Amino acid sequence: MNKSLCAVDSVIELQQAERERLEQYFRVETVDFKQLEGDVLAKYELALVHSKLTAAAISTMDACRYIGVRAHNTDYVDQAAAQQQGILVQGIDQMGVQAVAEHTISLLLAIAKQLLPYHTNVASGRWREGLRPSYELKGKTLGIIGYGKIGERVATLGHALGMNIVIASGNKDHAEQAGRLPLEDVLAQADIVTLHASTRTLTGPLLTKTMINLLKPQAIVINTARGGLMDYAALEDALRQGKLYGAGLDVFPEEPVTESRLSQLPNVICTPHLAYYTDETIRLMNQQLIQRAIDYLSSQSPSLTPN
Template identity: 35%
Template sequence: MNIAILDTQTFGDVDLSLFDRFGQVAHYQTTSAIQLVSRLQQVEVVITNKVVLDANTLAQAPQLKLICVAATGSNNIDLSAAEQLGITVCNVAGYSTASVVQHTFTLLGNLLGNQHRYIQDCRAGLWQQSQMFCRLDYAITELAGKQFMIYGYGSLGQAVAKVASAFGANVVISERKGASVVREGRVAFYDALAQADIVSLHCPLTTESRDLLSHAEFQRMKPSAVLINTARGGIVNEQALADALGDNTIAAAGVDVLSQEPASTDNPLVNYQGDNLLLTPHIAWASQESIKRLLEQIALNIDSFIAGNARNRIV
């Protein structure tokens, strides 16, 4: 069996030898659109994280039988074309939950405690200049007792809720924006937004969730509210968020995802200079343990396909 891994760079420096038992494996750090078709000519199985496999490309891959998406989202694959061509598509879900939860609270803890600012001051030698044992230049607030709004209550949202509760926060599960009926145990979106001290996003990017938070929504939030987005960039209008942070409509934000990745040089959040934004480069999912689980799950998907089953099958 011939296998091609199209973007090994997305896994970092990890051992990919677990795929060797399936046959001949070609490793490509990155794959451009120009290189793609030639790399798929003799391939029966392809592993891709973000390389786009559109209908035209799939039609030119005569041996391709299985696409393993090295992620949960499959928006980079033309699923209709794959189905028409008889190509199985499998993804992996749940592998990064622990990593994303940890990153969510890392961002939040830094913002609530202003730790990033204190660390900068220590590096600048300001502690040495203090007239007492500590410095209290920036406010430090606790998560305990805060209203913690979660939008997207799947496995990730539930895991975040468990940790937030352990910190003593009051978890508020938001209903979908625009929903006509509020399900039991949930709070209408705008009501949840208005009462939230922390808003944490854990939903997929869909037509419904795009620009979920924009100028109008930020105006409804508390001036002391903190936003955490480890979901998808397009869920938050980035210019609206930069404006809300700049004029103190909300207090702070921790963002791990942008609408265009890699980040564009003109992105308003990339160019924002305030201390009330922490921006990380889409790394919430990427603990070493998470990547190991991801690769192991892909290998199991291939095992299952060979055995005639369709584990984690999308198409």
């Protein structure tokens, strides 16, 4: 069998067994999709990515007919450009539900319990000097925006910590029927707001400056979903003015982040879009990414057998 040439994004670190399975069906080359030059992608018939693919890069992919994205949301890839090139773009099932939910609660606990300031004091020899009391979560109201699998798991963990849960409705007209509240009501009631919504149908931030101003004084905001869900400049203003207790951010409007004024604030914790990044989740994501590439190849060559 004359195997198709498959480019694997260098950020996708395959285990030996995973690479061997892929090599049963493809000739595999590792490519740094963050450092593309010229028409380096022109020869590849398939690409498996976890980095952004711009329209300019896709326009050079003359031989490519399939792009597998190691993510549920395929917004890493310029869809219009791929369609114009006749390339099928396929993501994977939503995975990492437990990982992201745990990360969400970890950020919340780290902020509520003042872990970074407390650690910094001890590390610098200042012991308890200048520290403020931490924050108990029992009895507080946790507002969840986006109630899919991750939002549901966060609610379960929140209940276990003794928090009251309020859920924002995605549709104002059906808020009461669904037992949920309009977004504005959730923001006004919640002591902690956590974002788990999609940006697919949004034309701008869900939490605008006006919405952020509805938050309770000393509220905590957590975003482990998408940076585009919130006006980060308005969030920074609210934090600097002392209107919020703190924020935990795993995602940003532009990534990767090399400079961030938000990350310099003492009541903000930032992580590099790795809420999903556990051994267990990565293994499952790689397995499905590989299997879907094999399934695509099989659909094009029904009599295909590995070698």
